[in-house]
Amino acid sequence: MDEHVDGNAGSLVELRVLEGPNLYFPRAAIKLTLDISGLAAVSEETAKRFAGRIGLRSARPGSPDSGFRQRFALRAVGRLVRAVALESGATRLAVRVRPTSDPHRIVVAYPWRHRTRAQEMGRAVADVLDAVLTGDVDEAVGAAAARVADTEPGPAPTTLTPRVPVVAVTGTNGKTTTSRMIAHLARTDGRHVGWSSTDGIYVDGELVEAGDFSGPSGAGRVLAQPGVQLAVTETARGGILLKGIGLTRNDVSVVTNVTADHLGLHGIDTLEQLAEVKGVVPRITRSSGWAVLNGDDPRVLAMRATLRARPWVFSRDSASPAVRAVLDDGGRATTLIDGWISVIAPDADPDPLIELVDVPMTLSGLSHFNVENALAAASAGLAIGLPRAAVVEGLRTFAPGPEHNRGRMNIFSVPRPGGAATVIIDNAHNEASLEALTEVMAGLRPEGSRLLLGLGAVGDRTDELITALGEIGARASDVVAIGHKKKYLRGRTEAELEDLLRAGAESVGVAHVPAYPTEVDCLAALVGQALPGDVVGLMTHAEQDGVFAWIAEHDGTVDSPDVLREKVRAAAG
Numbered sequence: 001m002d003e004h005v006d007g008n009a010g011s012l013v014e015l016r017v018l019e020g021p022n023l024y025f026p027r028a029a030i031k032l033t034l035d036i037s038g039l040a041a042v043s044e045e046t047a048k049r050f051a052g053r054i055g056l057r058s059a060r061p062g063s064p065d066s067g068f069r070q071r072f073a074l075r076a077v078g079r080l081v082r083a084v085a086l087e088s089g090a091t092r093l094a095v096r097v098r099p100t101s102d103p104h105r106i107v108v109a110y111p112w113r114h115r116t117r118a119q120e121m122g123r124a125v126a127d128v129l130d131a132v133l134t135g136d137v138d139e140a141v142g143a144a145a146a147r148v149a150d151t152e153p154g155p156a157p158t159t160l161t162p163r164v165p166v167v168a169v170t171g172t173n174g175k176t177t178t179s180r181m182i183a184h185l186a187r188t189d190g191r192h193v194g195w196s197s198t199d200g201i202y203v204d205g206e207l208v209e210a211g212d213f214s215g216p217s218g219a220g221r222v223l224a225q226p227g228v229q230l231a232v233t234e235t236a237r238g239g240i241l242l243k244g245i246g247l248t249r250n251d252v253s254v255v256t257n258v259t260a261d262h263l264g265l266h267g268i269d270t271l272e273q274l275a276e277v278k279g280v281v282p283r284i285t286r287s288s289g290w291a292v293l294n295g296d297d298p299r300v301l302a303m304r305a306t307l308r309a310r311p312w313v314f315s316r317d318s319a320s321p322a323v324r325a326v327l328d329d330g331g332r333a334t335t336l337i338d339g340w341i342s343v344i345a346p347d348a349d350p351d352p353l354i355e356l357v358d359v360p361m362t363l364s365g366l367s368h369f370n371v372e373n374a375l376a377a378a379s380a381g382l383a384i385g386l387p388r389a390a391v392v393e394g395l396r397t398f399a400p401g402p403e404h405n406r407g408r409m410n411i412f413s414v415p416r417p418g419g420a421a422t423v424i425i426d427n428a429h430n431e432a433s434l435e436a437l438t439e440v441m442a443g444l445r446p447e448g449s450r451l452l453l454g455l456g457a458v459g460d461r462t463d464e465l466i467t468a469l470g471e472i473g474a475r476a477s478d479v480v481a482i483g484h485k486k487k488y489l490r491g492r493t494e495a496e497l498e499d500l501l502r503a504g505a506e507s508v509g510v511a512h513v514p515a516y517p518t519e520v521d522c523l524a525a526l527v528g529q530a531l532p533g534d535v536v537g538l539m540t541h542a543e544q545d546g547v548f549a550w551i552a553e554h555d556g557t558v559d560s561p562d563v564l565r566e567k568v569r570a571a572a573g
Helices: 037-041 044-053 069-085 113-133 137-150 177-190 216-224 237-242 271-278 299-307 321-328 368-383 388-397 431-443 463-476 494-506 517-529 542-552 560-573
Strands: 012-016 028-036 095-097 105-109 164-170 195-196 200-203 204-212 230-234 249-256 285-294 308-314 332-337 341-344 351-354 410-416 420-427 451-455 479-483 535-539
Touching: 012 285, 028 113, 028 137, 037 069, 037 095, 037 113, 044 069, 044 113, 044 137, 069 105, 069 137, 069 351, 113 137, 164 177, 164 368, 164 451, 177 195, 177 230, 177 341, 177 368, 195 216, 195 237, 200 216, 204 388, 230 237, 237 271, 271 299, 285 299, 285 542, 308 321, 308 368, 321 332, 332 368, 341 368, 351 388, 368 388, 368 431, 420 431, 420 517, 420 542, 431 451, 431 463, 431 535, 431 560, 451 517, 463 494, 479 494, 479 517, 517 535
Parallel strands: 164 230, 164 249, 195 230, 249 285, 285 308, 308 332, 420 535, 451 479, 451 535
Antiparallel strands: 012 028, 028 105, 095 105, 195 200, 200 204, 332 341, 341 351, 410 420
16 A cells, blocks of 8 residues: 555544655655644643653743744654654654644655555654653653564565666646657657656557556556667656655656646645645756756746756747856757747857747647747757757657647647638646637637637636636637536536636626536537637547547548648738
8 A cells, every 4th residue: 555544533644655756855755644733732841841752852842832832843743753763773864844734734754765664653653642642752752663663674665767768757737748749759760669648658659558657657667668768757746746756767857837736735735835846856867867947937947956967948038047047057958049949058059950830739839838848848859869850850740639649739620611610629727728728729710700618627626726717718718618527526516616617707707608518518519609710629638539539520630730830820810
């Protein structure tokens, strides 16, 4: 079992085993979530007696349930873990202690080499905190240490040391697209590429195992595939927090951006905390490797301070301060100069790789997100050692359709009486990705045509984020509807989601937003009222296969790069 939750009403809320690098340490760790209500409530005399037993003889615990007592608790629990470890025979144990949004709960983490004994130490520490209420602290600490010492060591961590080069990609938006592009660049060079993602495990473009493998198991499965010469691993927030990263290191890392998503889950409540989680990936990049960072995102750029690896930034602005700063430090930059994707090294002329209009994924530069994804992929490809010619050819041949980038900004023409409507299918799931979708929709709309949007939300987002989706979608479109994702209600009801999305729409003056039971039903309703030239966008997540099947049944065709260029030109007048 990777996770242990104590069902008793004691100090131990959760004991989690992290098998690899994580938010707290660059190696396997135990994460304890502890309830310190007891320690917060005891008298100052009892708290001082506890402090003395663990070696904090000059501590000032403060009054019960005060801010001073909470700060004391953070310090004291860290010392308690070290005391139990020392008295059980361990030495030099590193401990990290953090507060949470709940003043009576804290997180404690420490690295482990032997799983069973490390887990028992977590339980023993919690038992000592329980004993503070009864006053039996002296005996409890000794008994806890003896329990730990008598426990069988257990297995070692399963963290893998890669045998082939690894490119690890993280970020809020663009992870999947960037990962797919990097894998395509490497395949263009003739390399056998394994890739793990939220969609499954792929080898040389073929799906070998379906499922969400953006956690530590994905990296292991990719490296286990025979003949793989390069591994590309998509690394999501959840995997880092719940299990750690499955590899000891990577050779090149990419951080696409940090935007609001999944906030309020697993103790991550702010963008700054989310950035810290994403920052684990570049932090474990080997010193001889490269960390590819979004220079236009200040939270991502700030990760430079934690690197052992060399920095390589990407930016749409060649005059960006981030570009100048990284070049001054001897790093690299990929940027746009006169409409060309170009690489800059210190004290050298820029190297123009390819003109932006020749990179199909960027929709002639219309999709700012995909411009950034292309810059990131080009940087990573060159950083991992792919030939320049392979990177250029890969960027030129990676198309924005289901074949190369399924579910991400896939654009179709669907026949309507007298012409065709444009249909865009995208896995938009948060504010930034919805804004990117509506940006592309607007850029493909000829004058006089309409934007029709199918909204949807996953249930484990906050009320504020779901409401914001309704507001963004209603403001950006002429017609808006809701398509439910039954597979991803995650504890909410359809009525709750409808109410939140409609509240967002009503805040910008759009009322009576219709709702449909599935994404397919929503698409059918919107296309059914579309006129030639109209643009229909659908946030799809739960029913990609059904959506693509519906489009095929209604004679829809994937827009080629040439068709897309013509649509962009027509929309621009």
